[in-house]
Amino acid sequence: MQVIKKINNNAAICLDTANNELVAIGTGIGFPPVPYELENLELIQSTYYGVNPMYLDLLNQIPNEIFQVSGKVVEIFKNKINSSVSSNLVFTLADHINFAIERHKKNVQFENSLQYEIQHLYEDVYEIGLMAVQLIQTNLSIRLPKIEASNIALHLINAESVxxxxxxxxxxxxxxxxxxxxxxxxxxxxxxxxxxxxxxxxxxxxxxxxxxxxxxxxxxxxxxxxxxxxxxxxxxxxxxxxxxxxxxxxxxxxxxxxxxxxxxxxxxxxxxxxxxxxxxxxxxx
Structure with missing residues (x-):
């Protein structure tokens, strides 16, 4: 894999063996001078194809740990719902989770008037929202209120329609x-x-x-x-x-x-x- 542009020390734009452009996240991959050939692919934690360039700066605004959680949630969503979604969802969901954490730290909470509908009309997606809240607690040591499960579910539901x-x-x-x-x-x-x-x-x-x-x-x-x-x-x-x-x-x-x-x-x-x-x-x- 060829690293062609640094985003930060742990993220870069790369080319795969078929010369397709992708965003790669991995410890230290953006540190060496670019371009260079990345031989140790075990350093790569995640890759995303077709990311809208406007979302790339989120990698400099949001902690990598949140991106990892977002990636796991999106993967669960894709597998459980059997749905193909854009790689942009990982970035927008990471932004959503990051803002939820910021609000939680400031004790700012919103009620979700669609909570009942989400729980009963989109049970599978709501279950993923609950999993996401649990992943955030396990991986980030932050316990968000249960209402955030509905908010995350709503973000997933609206991901392609907004x-x-x-x-x-x-x-x-x-x-x-x-x-x-x-x-x-x-x-x-x-x-x-x-x-x-x-x-x-x-x-x-x-x-x-x-x-x-x-x-x-x-x-x-x-x-x-x-x-x-x-x-x-x-x-x-x-x-x-x-x-x-x-x-x-x-x-x-x-x-x-x-x-x-x-x-x-x-x-x-x-x-x-x-x-x-x-x-x-x-x-x-």
Missing amino acids: AQIATKTSHLDDTLEDVVEIIGKHFQMYIDKSTVNYSRFVSHFQYLMKRQQKGKLMNSENSKLYLSVIEEYPDTFNCVNKIKDYLIKEMDFELNDEESLYLILHVNRLCVREDCYRKGITPSQ
Whole structure:
């Protein structure tokens, strides 16, 4: 296997014997000067073909251990459901798990209004979500609440459908464009739509729209947390209020406090990372 481009010390873009490009993860494979021939293939922990380049920087943002857990979960999903999925799922699920861990450490929890449907209509996928929570506890020594099993299951269920929604629904495209413009103007910043940060925000916004279309919004007892987040991120709160005004006017869609909290966190996450990239600073996470 030929290593042709370093991503970090433990990840690289490689060519297999048939000259097909792939992403390989393995201890120290990105350390030697590239290009070079990797003879000891036992160093390789996992390989992924056809990964969208926008997801590669997640390898520099998310611990390798989380990618390993994500890879195991996706493999279980593929085998149990007998489904062929894109290699991108390993990357998006790793990002999902990483964010769940970040929220857990900050004691931020969301109720999943689709939990009952997931448990009873997608029993096999929900079981995988439970396995994922157990793998996270075993491999990362982090005990996530049981609700995260439903959240992970929902991510797997939507893995192939989320991107299709945006391409098929021009109205959603227009709404997303307007919301991103609101964010950009509010923070006076350019949001690069080719980055994983933008792709991550799009996915979360699409989930929000899907719940709205089904009339199933988030609902839990996070009022104290909502007030705390407003106090911590007042500028982001003002931005989200502009988005809320737009959604009411254009879609007759009013966000409740729980959905507003969810959106504040994701807008803040997008803008902090975009601001870092704009200034040439590499985010620590």
